[in-house]
Amino acid sequence: MRRSIAAQAVSGNSRLGDPNLARLADPELAERRRRQIMDAAIACFRRRGFHQATMAEICAEAEISAGALYRYFSSKADIIGAIAEDKRGENDEAFMRAAEQHGFIAALCLSARSFFEKFAEGDGALIAEIMAEAIRDNAVSEPLRTTDSASVQIFIRALVAAQARGEVDATLDPEIATNTLFATLEGIGLRRAFCRETDVEAAISQFRALAERYLEPRK
């Protein structure tokens, strides 16, 4: 998902304080270069993984020199952080519409599908690597948490609406429940990738069964 420069400026941009990147004159060129490098890096990371892919490969793929790359990203970890930040929130709009039209659980399963499809396409290890890098490195996780929070807020709103409709148990704390759902989604995706199970439909029905029982109104 491409994001406008305005959107970049609004959300937490970890590069603002970087002295190395402070003297970029043309913001449009900067955005184009970042996009160019990120696209190249995505291709390389998917092919070989974050730690296997080399900066030389990314430079070749982006048709740029190493020196130029480091004008726009301060490190390899910075690139993966930007990629992850960019990918999050892609499905938020689709989720919101689906939640209004088909209910919370149906919308949840729609998000689950697009998430599980990434694992089936072989992005599982990359997602785990991003996770590891984010847990280890605050510089990676901080901007990611900002984006994550935005998604969580959207899901919380939809969950509260579903509780008001009686679709979801009203005694659940909306924030905890949302975080739990996000956690189970990631957990199921990672575990299935670990077990080499690539059936997306099976993953969705596994997640759906869990979500339905968790969210079901008690009496």
Add this chain to the structure above:
Amino acid sequence: MRRSIAAQAVSGNSRLGDPNLARLADPELAERRRRQIMDAAIACFRRRGFHQATMAEICAEAEISAGALYRYFSSKADIIGAIAEDKRGENDEAFMRAAEQHGFIAALCLSARSFFEKFAEGDGALIAEIMAEAIRDNAVSEPLRTTDSASVQIFIRALVAAQARGEVDATLDPEIATNTLFATLEGIGLRRAFCRETDVEAAISQFRALAERYLEPRK
């Protein structure tokens, strides 16, 4: 958890076919050296992470030369694989006893506690890195899956017993339910590490609420 040489030989040992390691004469020395290297690596990985820790550091910590290390492990990934394999199943015995005495869900929360404590102690990134490495590299994941299967089998047996007692919904498929519980455990641990939430009690109650609702008998 230290495992006997016999146990090593029984479970899937990925080194058997390695030509480099074929001519180890004294199996007792080999086991001692492997232990020595793994303990040193655990210390280094915990301090600095899998990719940050260098082989030189591990060699220094283990008081062994680089050449000697490579007699017992074929690569850095091989070491993390052996560590992960070694750590799995540590709690299986404790779980089994607790399941018989205090019921399935209580035993589950006991396992959850020791798992979440690892995250609180700062092993979250390492667990994610092991996950990533296992997803990416079959040589890492194969022995891990063997150990994982053994744990799953134990939990399945306890789950079936709990279903027979009416403690857990009998319509749940035991294998799917067990895998789902493992996935949610990992997912909650990783997500909380990502969010920098280190409260173990909160993690357990989050997991317990999910597990209780998921497993509760329907009518």
Add this chain to the structure above:
DNA sequence: ACCTGAACACCGTTCAAGT
């Protein structure tokens, strides 16, 4: 300002030489 690419520092792995 923006870029290039050689140079630097470092790290995983190997291998000739020693006991």
Add this chain to the structure above:
DNA sequence: ACCTGAACACCGTTCAAGT
């Protein structure tokens, strides 16, 4: 057989020099 440690191949990052 078991070990050492220098050497090798490679990679992330920097920086002097060019436009």
